[in-house]
Amino acid sequence: MSDTPAPQFRPANFRPVTTESPLTRWLLIASVVVVLSVLLFAPLIVVFAEALKDGVIEALASLGNRDARSAVLLTLMVTALALPLNAVFGVAAAWLITKFDFRGKAFLITLIDLPFSVSPVVAGLCLVLLFGTNSLFGGWMVAQGYPIIFAVPGIILATLFVTFPFVARELIPVMIEQGKVEEEAALTLGAGGWRVFFTVTLPNIRWALLYGVLLCNARAMGEFGAVAVVSGKIRGQTATMPITIEMLYNEYLSVAAFTMAALLALLALVTLVLKTLLEWRYADQLAATHRH
Amino acid sequence: MSRPLINRSPMPGLGLSVGVTLTMLSLVVLLPIGALLMKGASFGLPEVWAVVNTERTWAALFLSFRISLYAALFNLVFGIVLAWVLVRYDFPGRRIIDAAVDLPFALPTAVAGIALTTLYAPNGFFGQFAKELGFRIAYTQWGILIALIFVGLPFVTRTVQPVIEEIEREVEEASATLGASRAYTLRRVILPMLAPAALTGFALALARSVGEYGSVIFIAGNIPLKTEIAPLLIVIRLEEFDYNGAASIGISMLAISFFMLLVINAVQIFSRRRIGHV
Numbered sequence: 001m002s003d004t005p006a007p008q009f010r011p012a013n014f015r016p017v018t019t020e021s022p023l024t025r026w027l028l029i030a031s032v033v034v035v036l037s038v039l040l041f042a043p044l045i046v047v048f049a050e051a052l053k054d055g056v057i058e059a060l061a062s063l064g065n066r067d068a069r070s071a072v073l074l075t076l077m078v079t080a081l082a083l084p085l086n087a088v089f090g091v092a093a094a095w096l097i098t099k100f101d102f103r104g105k106a107f108l109i110t111l112i113d114l115p116f117s118v119s120p121v122v123a124g125l126c127l128v129l130l131f132g133t134n135s136l137f138g139g140w141m142v143a144q145g146y147p148i149i150f151a152v153p154g155i156i157l158a159t160l161f162v163t164f165p166f167v168a169r170e171l172i173p174v175m176i177e178q179g180k181v182e183e184e185a186a187l188t189l190g191a192g193g194w195r196v197f198f199t200v201t202l203p204n205i206r207w208a209l210l211y212g213v214l215l216c217n218a219r220a221m222g223e224f225g226a227v228a229v230v231s232g233k234i235r236g237q238t239a240t241m242p243i244t245i246e247m248l249y250n251e252y253l254s255v256a257a258f259t260m261a262a263l264l265a266l267l268a269l270v271t272l273v274l275k276t277l278l279e280w281r282y283a284d285q286l287a288a289t290h291r292h
Numbered sequence: 293m294s295r296p297l298i299n300r301s302p303m304p305g306l307g308l309s310v311g312v313t314l315t316m317l318s319l320v321v322l323l324p325i326g327a328l329l330m331k332g333a334s335f336g337l338p339e340v341w342a343v344v345n346t347e348r349t350w351a352a353l354f355l356s357f358r359i360s361l362y363a364a365l366f367n368l369v370f371g372i373v374l375a376w377v378l379v380r381y382d383f384p385g386r387r388i389i390d391a392a393v394d395l396p397f398a399l400p401t402a403v404a405g406i407a408l409t410t411l412y413a414p415n416g417f418f419g420q421f422a423k424e425l426g427f428r429i430a431y432t433q434w435g436i437l438i439a440l441i442f443v444g445l446p447f448v449t450r451t452v453q454p455v456i457e458e459i460e461r462e463v464e465e466a467s468a469t470l471g472a473s474r475a476y477t478l479r480r481v482i483l484p485m486l487a488p489a490a491l492t493g494f495a496l497a498l499a500r501s502v503g504e505y506g507s508v509i510f511i512a513g514n515i516p517l518k519t520e521i522a523p524l525l526i527v528i529r530l531e532e533f534d535y536n537g538a539a540s541i542g543i544s545m546l547a548i549s550f551f552m553l554l555v556i557n558a559v560q561i562f563s564r565r566r567i568g569h570v
Contacts, residue, residue, distance in 0.1 A: 040392055040395050043408050093309070095309045123324070134535070224505065264400045
């Protein structure tokens with residue numbers, strides 16, 4: 001038996017009916033590459049180019065001062081608090097929505113998605129009106145010596161608001177797809193609630209959970225609009241990394257601004273790489289829209 | 293007829309998950325938005341209208357929604373093309389481009405803002421060409437458009453891409469055997485299949501652009517009546533401690549966004565009914 005392929009009688013310019021002419025294809029690819037270069041790649045390159053304009057030493061020196069370090073620490077701290085809270089919320093909301101049958105489920109999902117369609121600035125405004133000095137509760141907290149707005153708690157609340165739907169949105173489709181048969185089997189075998197969650201559900205959703213937390217992290221560290229409204233922009237105290245970038249840029253401290261921007265851009269690149277790896281490696285365990 | 297509020301289920305954790313979900317939802321989202329609406333209510337609808345009905349506020353709201361609409365329309369067309377190219381064509385660098393599409397989601401808006409401004413300012417890499425041609429990009433409405441295209445770029449692509457992947461080639465082959473040209477097949481067979489997903493992406497991009505702040509304020513120039521977007525006006529009012537003014541603009545933005553989402557949902561239902569699937 002020979003495996004030589006059957007001779008093909010195709011004209012030189014053969015093309016399947018399910019694709020476009022080579023010229024169209026070439027034009028479409030070229031236009032996509034041009035637009036993405038101008039809009040995506042060029043800004044990314046310019047961040048690093050501007051940061052390293054005066055050399056690596058100059059760039060690193062601009063991160064050495066106290067304000068820069070406190071901005072990095074504040075951003076890390078806010079993220080470290082916001083992420084677990086959002087992850088717990090996301091898991092609880094996804095559990096409630098996918099494991100139980102109740103009225104108003106669609107409405108609940110709409111409410112969870114609401115922060116996506118609210119401007120970050122409006123989100124910050126809402127927090128100022130609720131917790132600001134001249135609100136009932138906010139005024140009382142200030143009197144006790146624990147201000148919320150123009151302080152760290154406000155920044156955490158603003159970050160929570162804008163990243164609110166991320167984890168839940170990743171988990172809900174995955175958990176709907178997986179159904180509740182496995183959990184029910186574990187229950188009939190006598191497992192308790194927590195045991196079912198940790199040994200059955202969590203292993204099934206861990207990559208989707210990680211995916212959601214990853215996106216949540218990128219947004220939490222980079223949030224600007226909502227945080228700008230509630231932070232008060234006090235140097236060394238309530239200035240997160242993005243806020244510091246704005247202040248430095250407005251003072252024409254270009255190298256310092258772009259060096260801090262480069263740190264956040266690196267974070268964005270790492271996020272994209274990890275996200276792509278997850279999509280390749282664990283595609284079957286992520287929501288269907290992320291499978292390539 | 294009336295089904296119970298919650299169907300009984302042996303699944304554990306109902307109390308805990310209801311508790312965590314509703315507590316977080318109320319504290320983080322519902323109470324703050326409620327505070328905004330309460331502020332508007334205590335201020336009174338006529339006063340809200342009086343704030344909104346000034347030249348500067350109208351200009352800012354109109355600018356935000358108009359440029360967002362242009363940016364979302366660009367992203368609608370380009371997003372479909374990009375998704376098609378990424379799914380159907382193979383070329384060197386395809387996977388890198390596929391991964392890079394999500395950059396606007398991952399890159400902080402302030403970083404994007406200062407980078408775009410540096411590029412498109414009159415002495416910037418792209419800005420200098422525009423300057424030679426006699427117009428400016430940064431500090432004009434063109435700059436706002438570019439920033440808003442940037443932030444809305446991934447939405448349509450990411451909603452349309454999975455739909456293109458699911459299209460079966462047989463449908464296109466059937467269309468071709470019936471004598472349709474490739475362009476006719478694309479227009480009458482493929483495009484209707486993509487329409488609902490594309491509209492969803494369009495709505496998401498529009499909602500995101502209207503509220504966008506970080507990437508726009510650097511490149512916009514922020515001249516009242518010309519390049520001052522609505523979110524910036526809210527920030528300005530807050531800095532003046534004019535909470536009533538800020539709340540009025542915030543409420544009108546919420547109302548217009550809500551109205552737009554309603555219209556787009558209606559269009560989607562209509563298009564689904566006409567095409568009869570998905």
